[in-house]
Amino acid sequence: MKYKQIIFDVDDTLIDFAATEDYALHSLFNKNRWQLTPELQRQYHAYNQGLWRQLEQGEITYEELSEKTFHDFIKENFDLEIDGLKAMEExxxxxxxxxxxxxxxxxxxxxxxxxxxxxxxxSNGEKFMQRHRLELAGIKDYFDLIVTSEEAHYSKPDEHAFDYFFSRTEISPDQTIFFGDGLQSDILGAEKYGFDSVWYNHRHRKNTLNLHPLFEVENYPQFVKLMQNDFEKKY
Structure with a gap:
């Protein structure tokens, strides 16, 4: 086999992030009696993505993201002063x-x-939460190693996150391929670290960063086909 190890991202690669965010956001807003319109939800999604990009680029810390997310969004849209960390915890x-x-x-x-x-x-996420969700989804036992940014103290695409990951596995980067949806985190991270990746582009996004994943697929059957062909490129 060309590779011995496959690294998977979690959110929007294994677990449907859009469905997860929708459920969590509606639950939070309903509990606090904040009105969540479709337009406000779209605004939140764009705003939250922007914060995560800042985190991935090292412009803010995970703690700052946790405090700012709901504090700033609720202040901006409802003119309410809330405890940002408490809302994020909820x-x-x-x-x-x-x-x-x-x-x-x-x-x-x-x-x-x-x-x-x-x-x-x-995964860029919390240790307990990501393991818990994989367990609830019934797939945790498929994985020999689960590493999160909380444990690594760095987020993808930072090379230190990959340093930490590879310190925990006996398989080298040149025998590893990354499968993930995140262009900014997964594909850029693998490319910077010098190993191969497959971009799971099921949301049909444009490769605005001019990155070079080994392959791009839109669904899991296409990824299975790559494995069946031992990830050989056909020219």
């Missing part, structure tokens, strides 16, 4: 219970395991 409790898998995930993990790949996770 949001994460709802987020941690949502675990809808994307189509084809479990069949693909079964196939990859049968092929002899070591399956691992590297």
């Amino acid at each position: 949001y994460r409790s709802y987020f941690g219970e949502a675990h809808k898998l994307l189509p084809g995930v479990e069949d693909t993990l079964k196939f990859a395991k049968k092929q002899g790949y070591k399956l691992t996770v590297l």
Whole structure:
């Protein structure tokens, strides 16, 4: 086999992030009696993505993101002064219970395991929450190693996150391939670290960063096909 290890991202690669965010956001807003319109939800999604990009680029810390997210958003849209950390803690409790898998995930993990790949996770997220969601989704036991940015103290694409990950596995980067949806975090991180990746572009985004994943797929059956062909490029 060309590779021995596959690293998976979690949110929007294994677990449907849009469904998770929708559930957690509605639960938080309903509990606090804040009106959540479709337009406000779209604004939140764009705002939250911007904060995560700042985190990935090292412009803010995880703690700052946690404090700012709801404090600033609720202040801006409702003119209310709230405890940002308390609201984030509540949001994460709802987020941690949502675990809808994307189509084809479990069949693909079964196939990859049968092929002899070591399956691992590297996620920008909290240790307990990500493990808990993978467990609720019924797929935690497929993975030999689960690493989060909370444990690594760095977020993808920072090379220190990958340093920490590879210090925990006996398989080298040149025997590893990354499968993830995040252009800014997963694909850029793998490229900067010098190993191969497959971009899971199921949201049909543009490659605005001019990155070079080995392959780009839109669904899990396409990824299975790559494994069946031992990730060989056909010219």
